[in-house]
Amino acid sequence: MGVSIDVVIPSFRLIEHYLVPILQLKRPAGARVRFYLLSDNPEVAVSPAIADMVNGTDVFLEVNPQNMGAAYTRNRGIESGDGDWVLFLDDDITVPADLLEIYARAAEQEPRATGFIGLVRLPAPGKPFSDAILASGSMDIFTIAEHRKDFAWGATANIMVRRSAIGNIRFSEVYPKSGGGEDVDFFLKVRAANQYENYRTLPAAEVNHPWWKNEAPDFKRPFRYGTGNALLPEQLPQHASRELPNTVETVLLAVVAAIVAAVVKPALLGPIGIFIGGVLAIECIATTVQSIKRKAKPGLLVYWYVVLLRLSHDLGLLWGNLRRGKIEGITRRFNDNGGFRKSNLFRTNTYKIVKWILYPLLIWLAWSVYTSA
Template sequence: MSVQIDVVIPSFRLEEHYLLPILSLKTPADTQIRFFLVADNPAVVLSPVIRQLVDDQRVFLSINPQNMGAARTRNKAMEMGSGEWILFLDDDITVPVNLLEIYAEAIRRFPDEIGFIGLVNMPPPVKSFSHAIVASGSMDIFKIAKDRKAFAWGATANMMISRRAMGDVRFSEIFPKAGGGEDVDFFMNMRERNGYKDFKSLPEAAVEHPWWNNEASNFKRPFRYGIGNSLLPQRNPRYAYHDFPNTIETVFLALLAGIVAAFVKPSLLPAIGLFIAGAAVIEVIAGAVQSAKRKAKPSAEVYFYLLLLRLIQEAGMFWGNVSRFRFQGITERFNYNGSFRKTHFYRTNTYKLVKWVLYPLLVIWIWRCYTSA
């Protein structure tokens, strides 16, 4: 059985030490491999070695006339090829020499799958910010191939799909240009097109992904992801549900109540101020308890970063909805596991349980303070 694989690599940096091993991967027997490298940076300076590999037969290169963003660049790269299978790879991963052989063998063994989720390993964290990212769970999708036999979506850092199963599904360009949510949306729509069949996990197809910027703290990414995530329930309402307000939404609603109180009953303003301060304290306590349960590194700095990561992503979700005047998106959540369960407020975890206990106590205390004044 002959196999055709188009390897899609969107890139901004085109760093030689990452791309050369990928572009030099050995072609498995009875397999046609073509690499489609799309530079989303019109000012990029191509290294002579990479330029020499571009032959428009096995390796193809296209340079965008302007920065088009992750979604549009991936779509362009996919349209450049016609192979039966498409392998998404990031431009900053380290690949094993037999990666294509593993994927080709999986295709031959499971030709009816809609795609395969590869494994993305990251080095053990050293700095507090990276420890916080691991403990937050935001990178769990990288290792989903090791934890689940199949799943609704995967990371485009290392994932293969069937072009036949993809059909006319493409990455939506309404998501943040630098990425955030467009991958979830793409794979969920592709899954729906194929009778909601999950993608098969292929943990043996493992790559190594470095920490970004030498583990330097960066809060633009979680804010951007939050904006992207705010679009997912709107575009995919079948997976949407409502939950209790998160901390950012709670403070916003309290501030609205404060504005109303300022005109209707100013005597309530101190109580509302106490509630906002108490909500901040509860967030710190609940986050610390959850961090300990997730076995985060016991460090005040790690807990602080965890708190910031959560609040900044929540702020991104909030801003994403408010900036589109989609106020019904406040308290709206998304089932990332692809389930359709619509029962509201059903998800419980340690973080929520702590808040459910402390918020009523806070309200009772404020009420007593208010009535006894």
Template sequence: MQVSIDVIIPSFRLEEKYILPILRLPRPADAAVKFYLIVDNPSIQPSAAIRELVDHTHIFLLVNEQNMGAAETRNKGIDVTDADWILFLDDDIAVSDDLLVVYAQAAIREPAATGFIGLVQLPPPQSLFTKAIGISGSMDIFGIAEHKSSFAWGATANMMIRRSAIGDTRFSTAYPKSGGGEDVDFFLRVRERNGFENYRTLPQARVVHPWWNNEKVSFLRPFRYGKGNSWLGALNPQYTYYDFLNTPETVLLSLLAALLLFLAGSAWAWPVLIFTAGVLAIELVASAVQTVKRGATAHPVIIGYVTALRLVYETGVLWGKLSRMQPGKIGERFHDDGIVNKVFFYRSNTYRIVKWVLYPLLAWLILHHTSA
């Protein structure tokens, strides 16, 4: 039995060190494979080495007339391809030589599967900042294939999906062009279309994704992802629920309350400001406990980075909601594991327990001091 696989690679950079090994991947004998390199940067010129590989039979090069963003570029790939299976790969990954073989064997073995989530590995972190990223859990989806037999969605860096399962579903263009949330949205909607069947994980289909920005400190990416992910609940309300306010939400409402109390001439303005400062201190304590538990380290800089990464991401989500004039979405959360459950206050963990033990204690101390 032979299967057909079309590999879609959206690219803005066209770096030879990543693109050439992907285009040169060994093709399995039991699969017809075509590559579609879609350039989302009309100002860039493909190198001679890349152009030499393009034969418009097995390897195709398409250049967008203008920057369309990741979602529309992948949609373009879906529309121009025709294979049984579509393999999404990022343009900055190091691929294993057997990648196509592993995917082809999985497709032959399970032809009715909705799709397969490959493994995306990150190199061992060399900086305190990237160690903090790993501990924070923000990139856990990359390694989901190592920890679960199936899941509701996967990273477009390395994931194969059955074309007939996709149907007319496409990546939503409501999300920011720079990315964030559109992959979760797409794979959840395809999953719904196929009876809510999870995607199978395939840890043998392995790629390595480099750390961003040469492991330098940068908080732009988590903020951007937060803004993008703020759309998830608005476009997929069936997965939303309400929970305790997170730290940025609590700080925002506390500052607004303090401002109103100041304008009213109330003596309670200062206690509310003290509570706000205490909320930030509690966030640091809770993050420290979680960092020690997850990362087996109490390095103060790593704890600071873990705290900042969460705050920046959650602020991005909050900013996205407020920028769309949706104050009612404050406190709304999203089941990115595909659970349709409207129950309030859904999850509990060490981080949350520490916060919600210390919050009442902080409030009691402020009230006690104020009344005294």
């Protein structure tokens, strides 16, 4: 095999039991493989086992002078090597011994492919929060290789891209340092630069990813993703479209209306309060119905976590716009499947249908309270 692969692994913790097996991956016969381990933590303690593997020949360790963020660190990895292909891997995955052979074989068979999306397998959920993550669909990109022959982008946990396809495109540093949106931005820009050719999926290139924080509830991650995703319509407007206000945006608009009503017409405060409570109740109902349709593990706690995951993401989306003064970003959504839809206002799914049925009833109820007062 005459391919050359640069393996880029950004890391903050340099956890030995994950990284050593990655650095020990079997090199394909005839291929040149170089590992670029990049720490975004200037105070990181490098274990002796990892230090012994760093040889400056095929295993390199670079430490950022300060915490620069995921985008900067991956860019440094791209620029450190010159291999024909760049394989991005997370620093907390477990890998099969033949992972590089699978990727090298794919590169030989399809040398002009934009890239290959590997499969990222999460463990079977052991707690309700993990069941909720799966039910929410937020991690569907991890297993896209199981369901599609190709796709517009992939998770940086396990994806290989042709260097000549990348060209001078880099991960944008306008996104949150800890990650959120920059991967979608990068892979879609690379795709656009290559006649919008999707990445091939490669389910045989399977890695395992652990649950975060031992499956403990964590809503900071979806909030951060939402904050980053708020930038996507601005950075890639060709993939943006308008939607009806989501629950968080609707509540914000109702709160603004309540503030105005408190000055202009206090009698409206009661109906507005009923409307806000109803909006939140409808969110719970619509999300639960959608979770059941997605075959979520039955359980009130699971359904509740799915609701909170959605609200956390949407709150991050709103905050990402408000903190930059981008009021026009409210109701603007990003088509992360790579589509060019101009408007999603009347695109239906189970979640929307339930809301469309219940919202008129809620508005009627609020109006009835007002007129009977």
